[in-house]
Amino acid sequence: MAKNLGMEDLAALKEAVKGQLEGDNANLSRAHLKRQLLDSLADDYTFEVPAGMVDLEFQQIWxxxxxxxxMSGEAKEEDFEGQDxxxxxxxxxEFKGIAERRVRLGLLLSEIGVKNDVKVTQEEVNKRIVEEARRFPGQETQVFEFYQKNEDARAQLRAPIFEEKVVDFVLEQAKLTDKSVTRDELDAAVRAIDEEDANPVKTKKPAAKKKAAAKKAPAKKAPAKKADAKEAAAKKPAAKKAPAKKAAAKKAAK
Known part of the structure; x- marks a missing residue:
C-alpha cells in the first residue's frame, strides 16, 4: 500500500501521515487562537468608527x-425587492453591530500593523496570485493577466495577507499558555468558527407577504477583509485610541 501511495515503505508512509496530522493540528490551533485574539481586541477596545465604513459593511452583510x-431556496429575489x-x-x-465590530477590528489590525512596520512583499502577493491561478486549470494565463491589470484585485489579495501577518506579530508578542485538547474538541471549535465565517447571519423563511425577515446573528464575527495597509491606515481611529505594540500584545494574551 505504501508504494501505491508513492512511499518507499510503511515507515515512510507513517512519517508522512504524522507530518500531515501535525500540520493540520497546527493550522486548526492557529485558527482558534486567532478568533480568541480578535474577540479579545473587540472586547477591550471601543471607539467611534467612520459611519460610511459601517454603512458599507452593513450593506455587504445585508x-x-x-x-x-x-440560494437556499428559502426566498426568491422578488421577496427582497425594494428592501435596502x-x-x-x-x-x-444587530447587523449594524456586526458591521461596527468588523470595521473596528479591521482598523485595529491596520493600526497595529502600521505602527509596527508590518509589510506585505510583492513576492507574497505573487505567491497568492499563483495559488489563485491554480484554482482555474487551463485559465492560468487569464488569471495572471487579470491581477496584473487590476490594482483593486491585487489589493484584495494583499489585505488578507496583511491581516494574517499582523495576527502573527501580535501572537509572537503575547504570553500564551498551552492547553491540551482532543482533536475532536479542536475540530468542533474551529468548525464553529468556519460556520460563523461562512454564515455570519442567517435568514428565516419569508412571511406570506413575501418580505424576508432575517434571523439574528451571532454577536461576534471576524472582521471583513479590508483594503491594504496604506488605505486602512488613512482611515484609522484617533491615535490615542489605537493600540501600541505592548498594549496589543497584552490584550492578545487574554
Whole structure:
C-alpha cells in the first residue's frame, strides 16, 4: 500500500501521515487562537468608527443575507425587492453591530500593523496570485493577466495577507499558555468558527407577504477583509485610541 501511495515503505508512509496530522493540528490551533485574539481586541477596545465604513459593511452583510436566502431556496429575489435593510428594527440594529465590530477590528489590525512596520512583499502577493491561478486549470494565463491589470484585485489579495501577518506579530508578542485538547474538541471549535465565517447571519423563511425577515446573528464575527495597509491606515481611529505594540500584545494574551 505504501508504494501505491508513492512511499518507499510503511515507515515512510507513517512519517508522512504524522507530518500531515501535525500540520493540520497546527493550522486548526492557529485558527482558534486567532478568533480568541480578535474577540479579545473587540472586547477591550471601543471607539467611534467612520459611519460610511459601517454603512458599507452593513450593506455587504445585508446583500449576503439575501443571496444566501435565495440560494437556499428559502426566498426568491422578488421577496427582497425594494428592501435596502431588514424590516425588523432589532435585526437591523444587530447587523449594524456586526458591521461596527468588523470595521473596528479591521482598523485595529491596520493600526497595529502600521505602527509596527508590518509589510506585505510583492513576492507574497505573487505567491497568492499563483495559488489563485491554480484554482482555474487551463485559465492560468487569464488569471495572471487579470491581477496584473487590476490594482483593486491585487489589493484584495494583499489585505488578507496583511491581516494574517499582523495576527502573527501580535501572537509572537503575547504570553500564551498551552492547553491540551482532543482533536475532536479542536475540530468542533474551529468548525464553529468556519460556520460563523461562512454564515455570519442567517435568514428565516419569508412571511406570506413575501418580505424576508432575517434571523439574528451571532454577536461576534471576524472582521471583513479590508483594503491594504496604506488605505486602512488613512482611515484609522484617533491615535490615542489605537493600540501600541505592548498594549496589543497584552490584550492578545487574554
Amino acid at each position: 446583500e449576503q443575507i439575501k443571496r444566501d436566502a435565495v 435593510a431588514p424590516e425588523d428594527e432589532a435585526d437591523a440594529a
